């Protein structure tokens with residue numbers, strides 16, 4: 001029968017070893033499909049695989065497909081299936097991929113912890129993955145029975161859906177018998193369209209038994225391939241493991257490219273072999289993935305693999321290779337000097353930013369979120385603007401991937417609904433408006449800022465701003481609230497990363513100094529139910545926090561106390577937090593603040609700092625370096641500088657976690673004897 005023929009054509013899972021919960025085996029590099037993929041990835045991955053060869057790598061998955069796929073690149077690993085139950089509350093995640101990433105992370109961490117406790121040797125690296133299917137805003141996992149498989153497949157029939165696989169790479173370290181972990185995670189999305197499925201075909205497929213252990217109830221690599229009209233994106237991602245993205249991550253972690261080889265990098269695939277030709281451990285010690293050595297990272301964000309460095313958040317806004325040289329038809333990298341794509345991209349950057357700002361200010365994304373699809377003329381009438389101007393703005397937003405344009409009109413992209421509509425949970429609206437009203441005018445005076453080495457508040461606003469809320473400019477309620485809204489949107493976006501970078505469950509009380517609207521505090525009390533957090537901020541800030549509080553969340557363990565952290569005593573706490581504070585102040589002010597914290601912090605208690613951590617050369621990530629151009633009195637710091645700073649004020653066992661997102665985290669414990 002046709003079905004059987006398809007089954008035989010491509011079924012990597014068949015014939016592979018079945019793995020029980022207790023299975024833990026060494027898999028050799030000599031897997032059957034290694035020939036093709038090993039050849040492709042082995043070139044660029046060879047140095048990485050060499051590094052991993054001496055490490056104990058564990059795949060925390062029972063999926064035979066994942067084992068097969070990883071095996072195919074020649075990676076040596078053991079299999080220890082995770083016992084983590086996939087029961088995270090889906091509605092608590094802003095997007096499906098965040099759910100998949102978190103599940104992958106929990107799977108890997110469970111195995112890391114179990115092996116650390118039960119086995120003699122802690123693994124060096126644990127890999128976890130989770131695959132889900134989303135359709136019509138529903139998340140589909142593995143069906144529980146045939147009826148469930150039927151429900152899933154009939155939902156998918158005739159439609160396009162997304163397959164997300166979240167992956168977590170956990171680096172483990174056993175220190176004083178305590179397990180320390182560093183998590184790198186990412187996700188990949190693939191779009192799959194199903195043909196219209198007849199009831200007969202559907203049931204025939206279900207009775208084959210294939211759907212039962214597969215996300216969404218189908219196996220694209222086998223019989224399920226028959227149901228598929230098209231696949232956009234990484235096929236192996238649908239099968240359960242985004243190999244290409246994974247390989248890129250490994251290369252990125254272990255061999256960031258040095259400056260002089262940047263032009264060899266092909267951005268949307270595994271870097272070509274030239275990228276690594278001169279690398280050796282001596283010149284680029286990459287034994288720890290913590291430090292970023294290269295001038296430019298391929299992609300340090302956790303965004304979709306097609307998300308670019310110039311992208312304001314959407315997966316399809318600007319493709320990453322828009323800034324990079326491309327491979328010509330003969331597979332040769334074009335000389336970047338022939339066509340200065342990257343320079344042109346930078347040159348146009350201000351136009352793109354301003355289009356985003358204006359569309360946000362005119363509430364275009366709010367309108368389209370509520371109305372669905374609209375013609376330019378309808379948008380123009382509602383936002384009180386000219387039709388020709390609105391049409392150009394909408395086209396610009398569509399070109400940047402913020403909107404979608406069809407014959408029916410314009411509609412929001414997924415990221416616009418999530419991040420640009422002002423009322424959405426993860427909205428960046430506040431920060432965008434702040435960027436337009438505050439940062440844009442400041443940056444128009446960049447030349448003077450550079451010449452004078454000072455902030456340009458006076459030129460931009462006619463005001464001085466030594467102390468934000470004490471300057472008359474900031475006395476205006478509107479300016480205050482705009483500033484708070486900006487801080488709130490960034491804090492909300494980063495809160496989960498900051499709250500989960502380290503296990504903080506040992507602390508009973510925390511004090512978030514300069515915690516503004518309490519966005520981080522609210523995340524912390526959700527994550528750690530036994531934790532009480534006090535937000536300590538200026539009276540002008542505390543007076544305005546009420547309308548930033550979450551409606552449906554239990555916020556009782558969060559309290560607000562007003563005061564000036566330079567002058568006033570702050571509340572006692574087991575854990576002090578400084579999120580996005582240190583980079584803003586002079587060394588003198590930092591000395592005042594850290595001395596106070598050090599004195600207030602009891603031995604064994606801790607200080608958590610959230611900042612963007614610069615690489616050793618202090619030129620990555622660009623976001624931090626560009627922020628410095630505002631010429632505030634403070635400065636951005638590298639990992640070793642933060643470590644030294646904390647140690648200077650009596651904090652020890654300093655750990656740094658590069659989250660790969662907006663903010664990185666640093667945790668230090670107060671030493672027994674004071675400094």
Ligand SMILES: O=c1[nH]cc([C@@H]2O[C@H](COP(=O)(O)OP(=O)(O)OP(=O)(O)O)[C@@H](O)[C@H]2O)c(=O)[nH]1
Nearest residue numbers: 061062063065130131214215219220238239240
């Ligand atoms: O087309 C295909 N789609 C999905 C799959 C397989 O489906 C499962 C997804 O489930 P999950 O991510 O929860 O992983 P598990 O199998 O439960 O293993 P873990 O131990 O890692 O939790 C996955 O096996 C995919 O391979 C498929 O085969 N084809």
